[in-house]
Amino acid sequence: MIGVPREVKSMEGRVGITPDGVRALREIGIKVGVEERAGVLSSFSDDNYLAAGAEIYRNAEELYRDADIIVKVKEPMPEEYRLFPLLKGKVLFTYLHLAGVEPELTRLLLRHEVIAIAYEAVTEVVDGKTVLPLLVPMSRIAGVQAARAALAHYSKKRPHELEAVILGCGVVGESSLEEFLAKNLDAVSAFDTREERVQELRIKYTKKETFSFFPLPYLEGAGGKIILKGADIVICGAKLPGGAAAPKVLTQKHFRCMKRGAYIADVAIDQGGSTAWSRVTKPGETYTRGAKFITFSCVPNIPGSTVPVEATAELTKVTLPYVCLLGKCLYMHGDVGVYRAFKENPGFRAGLQTFHGQLLNDCVAKKHGLEEFYCDVGSFF
Numbered sequence: 086m087i088g089v090p091r092e093v094k095s096m097e098g099r100v101g102i103t104p105d106g107v108r109a110l111r112e113i114g115i116k117v118g119v120e121e122r123a124g125v126l127s128s129f130s131d132d133n134y135l136a137a138g139a140e141i142y143r144n145a146e147e148l149y150r151d152a153d154i155i156v157k158v159k160e161p162m163p164e165e166y167r168l169f170p171l172l173k174g175k176v177l178f179t180y181l182h183l184a185g186v187e188p189e190l191t192r193l194l195l196r197h198e199v200i201a202i203a204y205e206a207v208t209e210v211v212d213g214k215t216v217l218p219l220l221v222p223m224s225r226i227a228g229v230q231a232a233r234a235a236l237a238h239y240s241k242k243r244p245h246e247l248e249a250v251i252l253g254c255g256v257v258g259e260s261s262l263e264e265f266l267a268k269n270l271d272a273v274s275a276f277d278t279r280e281e282r283v284q285e286l287r288i289k290y291t292k293k294e295t296f297s298f299f300p301l302p303y304l305e306g307a308g309g310k311i312i313l314k315g316a317d318i319v320i321c322g323a324k325l326p327g328g329a330a331a332p333k334v335l336t337q338k339h340f341r342c343m344k345r346g347a348y349i350a351d352v353a354i355d356q357g358g359s360t361a362w363s364r365v366t367k368p369g370e371t372y373t374r375g376a377k378f379i380t381f382s383c384v385p386n387i388p389g390s391t392v393p394v395e396a397t398a399e400l401t402k403v404t405l406p407y408v409c410l411l412g413k414c415l416y417m418h419g420d421v422g423v424y425r426a427f428k429e430n431p432g433f434r435a436g437l438q439t440f441h442g443q444l445l446n447d448c449v450a451k452k453h454g455l456e457e458f459y460c461d462v463g464s465f466f
Contacts (some may be wrong), residue, residue, distance in 0.1 A: 086116040087412055088152025090145050091123040094159045096367070096386060098126030098393025099400060101156035101179070104137035106405045111138035115412035120148050127397040146171065154178065154411055158389065158400070160186060166193060173197045174441075176411060176423060178404075180204045181438055183446065185356055188453035194439040195458055200423060204404065206446070207436035219407075219436075221256050222399040227387040228260025228322060231350040234382055235318040236268060238348050238371070242317075244268040249318040251275040252301070252334050252359065254282055257322035257352050266293065274312045276301045278323075301334070310342045317344065321351045321359035335360040337375075345377045354383040407433060428466045437462060 087110060089101045100123050102110075107117045117139045121131055131141050142148040149155065149171035157179035161168070166189070174197075181203035183191050194201045204219040232249075239247055247270050251258045254277035265273050274297045277283050283298045290296045303309045313319075323334050331353035340362070348371075353359040362374050363383045368391045371382045388396035410430070414422030427434040437445050443460040444450050450459035 088148045089119045091120045096390035099158040099397045100124040104133045107137035107139045176200045183449045201439040202436040208432040224256035228257040232261040232264035247317045248272045250316040253323035261320045331356040351383040
């Protein structure tokens with residue numbers, strides 16, 4: 086059985102599987118259990134799940150006891166650690182970001198021999214490039230929502246009166262860029278550490294005269310300071326893979342160059358933030374700091390905390406095929422089926438973090454001093 090618990094992390098409104106997902110799983114013979122009220126913040130009632138063929142569980146303990154696979158959205162919180170004995174030898178499929186949380190979570194996964202698969206580490210090859218299919222839709226939402234919040238902050242101004250700077254041109258940054266393009270901002274300057282990415286965007290947006298793209302080091306020169314001084318909005322989307330701490334791309338020396346009252350959205354706050362003055366804020370909340378009264382918005386988990394209905398729809402659209410694969414393999418082949426699911430799908434296998442008491446992510450092993458538990462995934466498959 087696949088179990089879908091209610092998320093307990095603060096400001097998390099998403100759910101691991103929708104009623105439509107339950108129907109898809111039931112069609113291939115997989116039972117699904119859902120903790121009561123798990124889908125409420127994503128606009129799904131218990132009756133919706135019952136109608137789709139799920140069984141509703143009154144508490145997490147009973148759900149974890151009966152389930153073979155637990156499908157969540159966020160990593161287990163400390164108040165959920167008591168459930169780990171019920172997860173022994175079972176599958177956990179969720180966002181984990183183990184390098185960015187306390188090492189106790191990784192130790193528990195190892196101690197209880199949990200087969201832990203991280204959404205953020207699953208890969209796929211598209212047009213010859215390796216992408217992170219379960220991370221992309223959430224990054225896209227985060228970029229769009231950050232840009233919309235910034236524009237709402239300047240509701241008394243027209244978009245064409247505003248200038249924006251984007252630091253980090255991954256999915257988050259380009260999604261903000263597209264939102265600003267749709268709103269016809271006066272000028273948008275984007276920076277990235279990867280020269281090839283800068284060139285790619287210059288070609289892609291060559292007809293957009295108000296858009297400019299630069300290598301990140303340009304920000305430190307006279308030209309970069311002029312751009313920063315004119316910015317009404319700065320979107321910080323600079324992140325590192327593996328949950329490592331985000332690089333600090335804005336410090337006091339940059340703040341001194343900025344326009345009085347400028348607005349900074351730090352989308353990398355989940356990984357510690359991209360500015361020296363970043364601290365966590367709630368959705369809709371901002372704070373000001375410094376002689377220039379710079380406004381900061383640093384909302385963690387933007388998709389789950391601001392638009393959970395949309396985010397659940399987009400997330401489950403990409404996770405469900407993997408959930409179906411796991412469920413089908415387990416249903417048809419028993420415990421060995423999980424092994425087959427990974428052996429036949431190297432992109433899915435890349436998501437494995439712990440497997441039968443071994444740690445398969447060297448970044449996490451080094452970060453938490455758990456090298457003794459590290460094992461190359463190739464030794465299993």
